[in-house]
Amino acid sequence: MLSTxxxxxxxxxxxxxxxxxxxxxxxxxxxxxGQTHVEVVGSTAYEGGRPMSHDTIFRVSSMSKxxxxxxxxxxxxxxxxxLDDPVDDLLPELANRxxxxxxxxALDDTVPAHRPVTVRDLLTFTWGFGQVLAPPDAYPVxxxxxxxDIGMGEPRPRRMPDQDEWxxxxxxxxxxAQPGERWLYHxxxxxxGVLVARAAGTTFDAFLRERMFGPLGMTDTGFSxxxxxxxxxxxxxxxxxxxxxxxxxxxxxxxxxxxxxxGLVSTVDDFLAFGRMMLRANGTRLLSRPTLxxxxxxxxxxxxxxxxxxxxxxxDGAGWGFGARVTTHRRTIADTPGAYGWDGGxxxxxxxxxxxxxxxxxxxxxxxxxxxPPAILRDFLTLAYQxxxx
Numbered sequence: 001m002l003s004t005x006x007x008x009x010x011x012x013x014x015x016x017x018x019x020x021x022x023x024x025x026x027x028x029x030x031x032x033x034g035q036t037h038v039e040v041v042g043s044t045a046y047e048g049g050r051p052m053s054h055d056t057i058f059r060v061s062s063m064s065k066x067x068x069x070x071x072x073x074x075x076x077x078x079x080x081x082x083l084d085d086p087v088d089d090l091l092p093e094l095a096n097r098x099x100x101x102x103x104x105x106a107l108d109d110t111v112p113a114h115r116p117v118t119v120r121d122l123l124t125f126t127w128g129f130g131q132v133l134a135p136p137d138a139y140p141v142x143x144x145x146x147x148x149d150i151g152m153g154e155p156r157p158r159r160m161p162d163q164d165e166w167x168x169x170x171x172x173x174x175x176x177a178q179p180g181e182r183w184l185y186h187x188x189x190x191x192x193g194v195l196v197a198r199a200a201g202t203t204f205d206a207f208l209r210e211r212m213f214g215p216l217g218m219t220d221t222g223f224s225x226x227x228x229x230x231x232x233x234x235x236x237x238x239x240x241x242x243x244x245x246x247x248x249x250x251x252x253x254x255x256x257x258x259x260x261x262x263g264l265v266s267t268v269d270d271f272l273a274f275g276r277m278m279l280r281a282n283g284t285r286l287l288s289r290p291t292l293x294x295x296x297x298x299x300x301x302x303x304x305x306x307x308x309x310x311x312x313x314x315x316d317g318a319g320w321g322f323g324a325r326v327t328t329h330r331r332t333i334a335d336t337p338g339a340y341g342w343d344g345g346x347x348x349x350x351x352x353x354x355x356x357x358x359x360x361x362x363x364x365x366x367x368x369x370x371x372x373p374p375a376i377l378r379d380f381l382t383l384a385y386q387x388x389x390x
Contacts, residue, residue: 003389018042025052045235061344068260069323086116093171128175130184157255193260218270275359334381
C-alpha cells in the first residue's frame with residue numbers, strides 16, 4: 001500500500017517547484033496495487049493558463065517509444081512480423097546498407113553492412129543509426145541528417161515529410177554503425193512506425209487508434225489535438241529563461257509524419273491505462289504475459305552499451321528493452337530491478353514496476369535543459385517510492 005501521510009510530501013515538494021517558477025504546473029501520479037494517488041499543482045502556462053487537471057494534454061515526446069514498441073509486438077504476436085527477420089521486404093529503402101568506416105568519415109567512405117537490419121535491431125535501437133549528442137555539424141553524416149529534416153532534434157511535427165519521403169531520405173544516408181553493433185538513440189522508433197504502417201496496410205496513426213488507444217480508452221492520445229480540446233494543451237517551454245517551445249498551431253492538424261519516436265500527445269489518465277495494460281492490471285489484454293516480459297527484458301550486450309555519442313552513464317544500473325529503459329540493479333530507492341519506462345525530453349516521464357506493481361507518471365511541459373533527468377523528476381521518483389508502506 002501507499003502511505004497517505006508520506007504522500008503529502010509529494011505535494012509539498014512539487015508545489016515548491018511551481019512556486020519557484022521552475023515549472024508553471026505539474027500533474028503527478030503514483031499507482032500501486034489498485035491504489036492511485038494524483039497531485040495536480042499550478043497551471044498550464046506561466047501567464048494566463050488554465051489550472052492543471054487530470055485531462056491536461058502534454059507533448060509526451062519520447063514517451064511515444066514504448067507505445068510504438070507495443071504496437072510492433074501486436075504484429076509479432078500475429079506472426080505478421082518476426083523479431084529476427086530482415087525488414088528489407090517491407091522497408092526496401094533500408095536494404096543493402098552501407099556503413100561509415102568511422103563516425104567522422106565522409107559520406108562515401110563506407111563498407112558494406114555485415115548483415116541486414118532486423119525488427120529486433122530497431123526495437124533495441126541497435127540497427128545502426130540515431131541521434132547524436134553533438135553540434136549538427138560535428139560529423140558529415142550528422143550534418144547531412146539535419147539538412148534532410150529527418151528528426152534529429154526535438155519533435156516538430158509540421159516540419160517532417162510524409163513517411164515514404166522520410167524513409168527515402170533516411171535510406172540515402174549510410175549507417176553510423178554496423179547492424180547490432182551499438183545502441184544509438186531514437187531513430188529506430190521512427191522507422192518502427194513506418195514498419196507497422198506497411199505491415200498493417202494502414203497509417204501508423206490509424207493502427208494505434210484502432211488497436212491500442214481505442215481498446216484502452218486512451219481518448220486523448222494521438223499525433224494532434226482536435227479543435228475542441230486545444231484549450232487543454234499545456235504551453236511548452238524551453239531554456240533557462242523559459243521561452244515558448246512551439247506554437248499551438250503545430251499540434252492542431254494531422255502531421256505529415258507520424259513519429260513513433262516522439263510525436264504523441266497524451267494525458268496522465270491515458271498513460272495510466274497504458275501502464276495498467278503493461279502490468280496486466282486491468283481487463284484489457286492487448287499483449288500476452290510472455291510478450292510483455294520480453295519487452296521489459298534488457299537486450300543489450302556490454303559492447304552495445306558503449307555510448308561514445310550519448311550520455312556515458314546512461315546505462316549505469318540499467319539496460320534497454322524494446323522501446324524503453326530497463327532497470328538492472330538498484331542504485332537509488334526508485335530503482336527496482338525489472339522496472340521499465342522512459343522519459344519525454346519536453347518534461348514528462350512514465351515507468352512501470354512489475355515487482356512493486358507500481359506505475360509512476362510525471363507530466364510537466366518545461367523541456368529538459370540537459371540529457372540528465374531534471375531535479376523535479378528525480379525528486380518525484382524518490383517521493384513516490386518512499387511512500388511505499390508495507
